[in-house]
Amino acid sequence: MATRPNSLQKNSHSTELINGDGDFNESGFVDFIRGAAASIPVIAIVGPQSSGKSTLMNNLFGTNFGVMNAQTGRSKTTNGIWIAKAPHIEPLTIVLDFEGTDGREKGEDDTAFEKQSALFAIAIAHTVIINMWCTDVGRNHAANRPLLKAVFEAMLSLSMFSPQKTTLHFVVRDGNNKTGTPSKELERNLKEDIEKIWEETPKPPGNKGTLLTDIFNVEVTVLSHYEFMRDEFDKEVAQLQKQLISHNLDLSKSKLSLSSAKKMWDNIKNHNDLNVPPYRLMFATTRCDEIATEKLELFKSNQAWLEIEEKAKTQLVEDFGAKTNSILAKYLYEYDLESKNFESRTTNRRFDEVQNVRTSKRQDMTLKALKMVYPAYMNTLDHIRSETLRSFKTQFNLQKPSMSEFETYKICRGSSIVEQFNQQCSAYATIEHAKWEDEASTVREQLLREIKEHGLNHLRA
Known part of the structure; x- marks a missing residue:
């Protein structure tokens, strides 16, 4: 497992938590959380490959997750799951950067790890950012509909419910300049989509009446183009940062602990419904x-x-x-x-x-x-x-x-x-x-x- 140098307690350097083969970096995680307070807000980001996840997290939290060089082509930058501490955020906030979905490097072979890592994000994070392009709203795979459905099914079968609601925060990229669709309309479409996914998800007898809102808060933010509307993008990111941090100020306890994180990953990794052989x-x-x-x-x-x-x-x-x-x-x-x-x-x-x-x-x-x-x-x-x-x-x-x-x-x-x-x-x-x-x-x-x-x-x- 790789660890980027310097003190993780004081800066933005990240540690590989889980590699692309699903191996948990237990020793690295112990070092990472040593001396941390009992209550730590955890924010994770998932979404398609090359959708700017790492760039967004670096701009939101001052981290140094590796980003794609567009001049060399669109390819996988993040492999596995990386963890970092936001260096200038109070209270101390932990952020997780997840390997992108739908990558050509793994293609159909990546579906099991996609499902496992998405479920892990929901299990361990207070807020899960689902990063997506504006043009993908309403689509099937690009909007992660099959992935969310599989994760919801597994979450219900494993009874993975936290006393605190998890926030699913959809961040729609390039939404204020590429289409004529108003932000409020994009938000409405996304919320309707996720409600439909939840309704279509088979539920065990004990959860027949469980509503999406019983478990999740669903929020939507639309961001301007990172390059062509940089000033607007920076202002919107600053506002999003305040929103994310304010939601986590009243946390009574952290979801993140060595025993729960490692045990949770092992349970997820060994869950039959998620460990489907790749295409x-x-x-x-x-x-x-x-x-x-x-x-x-x-x-x-x-x-x-x-x-x-x-x-x-x-x-x-x-x-x-x-x-x-x-x-x-x-x-x-x-x-x-x-x-x-x-x-x-x-x-x-x-x-x-x-x-x-x-x-x-x-x-x-x-x-x-x-x-x-x-x-x-x-x-x-x-x-x-x-x-x-x-x-x-x-x-x-x-x-x-x-x-x-x-x-x-x-x-x-x-x-x-x-x-x-x-x-x-x-x-x-x-x-x-x-x-x-x-x-x-x-x-x-x-x-x-x-x-x-x-x-x-x-x-x-």
């Missing part, structure tokens, strides 16, 4: 399953295999193992070739997960193919046993008139016969990937019993 992983799982099913069907209907399977019912098929292995290897190779594309299309973060999916589906395919092979394999063992026993009886009967009891006993111990059986199995019935030693051992024991029975009959005669 790329789900797609890879589905397609690998389809490819494996297709190759199994091709193996099952392969003409060479059908001939081997049918012949093995009545006689020993020479090179049964080698022929079967060759046919199965063909379809495993085709599976590997077609499923490999998913690894090349995924991010480094998800490469291992997709590779695990490929491997798992390949193993399932192999096991199902071996299940098809198993009856023919057992027939082959039985043919080897029968031929070995027939060969033994022929040799034994030729030697029988001159054999003593000791010689009969020695032959019937079967060491040479067992070796002959093992060699035949190795030559004809070795199937790759199969672990059928117990089956071969069972047939071998049957062969030995039959040999001894034949010898005993000779001694009785």
Whole structure:
């Protein structure tokens, strides 16, 4: 975990609280809150990537969160969740800067972390700023509607209710110059949208009558363009700062403590409804399953295999193992070739997960193919046993008139016969990937019993 230098108690330098892989910086957090008062206002910001979240927080609270350089393109600046203290704000205020949603770097792979971090923001912060562009008001994904719905559902299922209401403060960027929509109309639209999201959210029996206003305060601020209307933007930010701080002056207790923050993140991270496999992983799982099913069907209907399977019912098929292995290897190779594309299309973060999916589906395919092979394999063992026993009886009967009891006993111990059986199995019935030693051992024991029975009959005669 990274920590930017200098004293965090006195300045704006930030600490990585949770990295992009969801690891909580426990030691860094302990250092961060050491000596802090019991009651600390906490303000977090979430919203789309490259929407100016870090810039807004730096202007509001004098922090130094990393910001995007527009000259180098629109890309992810904040990874994970960063925490800082506002250096010139009284009372002391803690601010959290969250990784942006809808980023191209992670794309569909980021949905679980988006939901987890948004829920964490609501759980730990007194005020959650939802930063968005004016042009995104009324849209679906850009306005974070699916994200808010998922977070509301999880919050209800986890019963994550604070004695204090959390304020959801929508900050609409570039709203006073890019459209002709009045600020009051934008505010009305947003409040109607979030009420609708809440109404559509399934609620457990104990919360059927819970209203949005029972849990949240919803506020809206419209800001002018940061670059083209800088004077207006600065005045509006100053006013917003006063509004945010004044709301938090009467806090009876802080939401932020080491035990609650770490425990809360662990609960959220392990919550099944939020830990949904990302799109790329789900797609890879589905397609690998389809490819494996297709190759199994091709193996099952392969003409060479059908001939081997049918012949093995009545006689020993020479090179049964080698022929079967060759046919199965063909379809495993085709599976590997077609499923490999998913690894090349995924991010480094998800490469291992997709590779695990490929491997798992390949193993399932192999096991199902071996299940098809198993009856023919057992027939082959039985043919080897029968031929070995027939060969033994022929040799034994030729030697029988001159054999003593000791010689009969020695032959019937079967060491040479067992070796002959093992060699035949190795030559004809070795199937790759199969672990059928117990089956071969069972047939071998049957062969030995039959040999001894034949010898005993000779001694009785």
